[in-house]
Amino acid sequence: MDTDAATDHSGLRVMGTDECLERLGATVIGRVAFVHDGEVVLLPVHHVMHGSDVCFRTSGSSKIEAAADHDPMSYEVDDYDVSTRSGWSVTVTGTASLLDDDSAVADVESRDRAPWTIGDPALSVWVRIRPDAITGRELRAS
């Protein structure tokens, strides 16, 4: 299943889990999606991997509430070149929780190579998305 030759029904190359995790680790910005008050919230955040968990720091109350409630949360990273009509995307589908383990927080903070200064760090918490599924697709230039 994890061979380079695997394609989905649309002809896109299917990435294996290891390649998906590699792309997540090499990417700084992605988009988080979850449901809040019946609305699908969809926002860019800066992430840090902790094993296969996607972690991001936020002071946004809806994201913190979603994490505290262990809500379903998805995450996506991608890169596209419009001129060659090629690109790839990786999506993580999982469950949100607050990252409240001191050693885990220390780990992600030490490996956070590009902290973006948005909001007040003193008011922010780390949210962790624990994956149920990690999928990736690549559209190669034809």
Add this chain to the structure above:
Amino acid sequence: MDTDAATDHSGLRVMGTDECLERLGATVIGRVAFVHDGEVVLLPVHHVMHGSDVCFRTSGSSKIEAAADHDPMSYEVDDYDVSTRSGWSVTVTGTASLLDDDSAVADVESRDRAPWTIGDPALSVWVRIRPDAITGRELRAS
């Protein structure tokens, strides 16, 4: 509220609706999010604007079902420069429906400058996201 000086609680510049629509019109790829079978589906698609509606062609059954059911659907476009820690994003929150009006379909197809060949066009339909809210934020290089 629509002045350049408006910022949100995180210090990000708040874009006005016209600027958000301009960025959506100038962008080819975005990410769509909706709920399917209790899971938050989050995928990149190629979009075309029809007025203030975000339209995309899909042969994916979950996206078609969401549209047929008039489910909540959100859409996001962004661009970031990690080296300068600057960037912007626009999010559309709205309701999905199938674009089944012949003249609307003709309009989006005629203005689709960069059709990406994914899946079988004969099996695909156009989905329209009618916005309830359009918001945009910009993080300027410090």
